[in-house]
Amino acid sequence: MNSLSLLEELASADYLAHLQQELSRKHLLDEHRNLNLSNSSEQEFLELFFSMNLFKEGKPLSPHTMKAYRSDAKTLLIFLMDHSLSFRDIGFPEVKAYNRFITDTYAAKSAIRKLEFFRRLLDFGYETQFYQSHLSTWITKPASKKGHYSKSKQAEKNRTPLRELSQADAERILSFFPQIVKSKRNQEQLKTRNLLIGYLLYTTGLRASELLSLNWGSFRYSRQGHVFVDVIGKGNKERTVPIREEVKRLLFDYRESIHEPTELDPSDQSPLFFALYNREAVGQEKKRLTYAALYKIVKEAVELAGRNTHVSPHWFRHTFVTMMLEHDVPLAVVKDWAGHADISTTNMYLERVNQDKMHAHLDKVQLF
Template identity: 25%
Template sequence: MREKLKEFLRYLRIERKLSENTIDAYRLDIQRYIDYLDNIGIRDFRFVTALTIQNYLKLLGELGLVPSSVSRNVSSIRSFHRFLADENYIEKDPSELIQSPRLPQRLPTVLSLDEIERILGAIEDNTAIGIRDRAIVETLYSTGVRVSELVNIKTGDVFLKESFIRVFGKGAKERLVPFGERAKRELLKYVNGVRPGLARKRKSKDFLFLNFKGEPLTRIGVWKLIQKYVRKADIRKRVSPHVFRHSFATHLIEGGANLRAVQEMLGHADISTTQIYTHLDRNYLIEVHKRFHPRW
C-alpha cells in the first residue's frame, strides 16, 4: 500500500508539478490514512468502502481535528483514490460521494504554540503557586488529560524517571500517558520543592495538585487559574482547560503522529471498528510524543 503512496507522490511532483510543501501535506495526510487502514486490517485499497472513509473522518473529528483540517484530509483522500482509479489499481472510487464537513460558525478552540508559550510566560516561576501552576499547564498540554483526570492524579501515579503519568479516565479505565522533558522539569520543581510545603496531613490525601490550604485542587480551581493567565497573556480566545486537550491532539496529528497513538494517549475508545482494542507499546508512545509534540 505504501508503494502506491510513493507512486502518487511522484505523480504530484512530476505531472501536477506541485510544490514540495504541498506534496509534504499530501504525504502526511495519506500516510496517516494508510496507518488507519492497516490498524483496522485493510491491506488492499480494493477493500476500502465509503463507510471506511466516513469512519476515518469521524475519528479525526473525535480526536480534535478542526473541520477545516478534516476538509483538507477529505481533499487528499479524494485525490489519492482518484489516482488509484485512474491507474486501475481499484475498480471504483469509494471517495467519490464523500462530502467535506460543513464548517460551523464557531470552530473548536485550538491554541497555537505561540499562544501556549505566552500563557506559560505569564506565570511567575519564583513563587510556590506559580511553580504549581506552570506544572499544571505543562501537564495539561503535554499529556492531553481531561481536567477531571488532572485533579484526580495522585503522587503515586507520577513516574518521573519513566516520563509517564497513570490516569484513570471515563469508566475508571486506566492508561499511561507520556509527558515531555519540559513538563518533567516543571513537575520535578513542583513535586520536590513546592508540594511538600502545601501538603497537610489529613487534607491532601496523596493528591498531586493542591491549593494553598493543602486541599486537592478542584476543576473549578484549575479553570480559574487558566482564566487568570489567559487574561495576563492577552489572549482573546475563550480558553478552558479542555482547550489544551484539543491543542495537544491537533498539534500531534497535524505534525504527523500515528492516529492510534494519539487515540491511546487521549483514552478514547476505538469508535471506528468493533475489533478488540489493543494497547500500544509504552516505548512507542514515548517515541511518538517525543517526535511530534511541539514542546518536548
C-alpha cells in the same frame, strides 16, 4: 424523601448493601428471584434504578458522572411536575412529549445524554415490570455531529476549529500561568505549581478531571528511566501517558518548592495539586485542587495573554491531539494517549490536519 436527594443518599456502598437486604422484606422479588416492581411504589422504583446504575462492580461512579445523573434526573422530574404527571403515568404520549421537549430545548450533545438517561430508566422499568410496555422504543435521539468544529454556518464554511489553540498562542498563554499569582504568601510555590499545571495540560492532553485527580503516586519510571503518568479516565479506564523531560524537571521543582519528597513512590496517594494557603497548619489535610480553581487559573492566564476569552482547560486537550497528529504520531498511539473510546474520534482530528496539508502536497507536483 425528595426524589432529587436520592443521588446524594445513594452515594455509598453501605446504602446499596442495605437496599439489597431490603428486597426480600419488601417482597420485590418474584418466585424466580428476579426483581418485580409491578406493585412497588414510585419511591422504591427510583431508589432501585439509581442504585443499580450508580454502582459498577461495587464502586460508585465518578463525581462528574454523578453530577450528570443528577442534572438529567432533575430535568425529568421538573417536566413531570410541570405536567402533573407521575412516573406511573408515563406512556407513549408522555415519552414523545418529553422527547420533543428535550430536543427543542437542548443542544444535540446534551439532548442525547438526557434522552439516554430517560431510555435507561424506561428500560429498567420494563425489565422489572414497573412498565408493561417497552416504552423506550419511541425515543428518537437527535443526530450528533462529531468533532470539535463550530456549529455556525460561517465557521463550518471556513472549517474554523472551535476549541483549539495554535502552538504560538498555547505557549504564550502558558507563559502567563505563573504571572497570575498575586499573593506574596507561598508565591514561588504557587508560580511553580501553576506552570506545571499548564505544561501538563499542554503536553499530555489530560482532561481537567484527570489532571485534578492525579496523585504523586500516579507517576513512575519505566525500565529505561523515562517518566510516565498513569491516568484514570472516563469510565474508570486506565491509560499511561509519557511525560516530557522538561515537564519531569518542572514536576520535581514543584515538589521541592513545597518541601515534599521527589522520589517517585507508587504507594503515595496524596493529591499532586492541592490548596497551598493553609498547608502550614499542623495536621492540615491536603485539600485537592478543584475544577473551579483550575478554571480560574486558565482564565486569568488567558486574559493576561490577551487571547480568546473563551479558552478553557479543555482547549489544551484539543491542541495536544492536533499537534501530535501534525507531527506524524500514529493515529492509534494518539488515540491511546488521549483516552478516546473510539478511534473515529481521533480520526476527526486527522481529517482536519490532512486538509491543512493539502497545499503542501499539491505544491510538490510540477504541473506547468
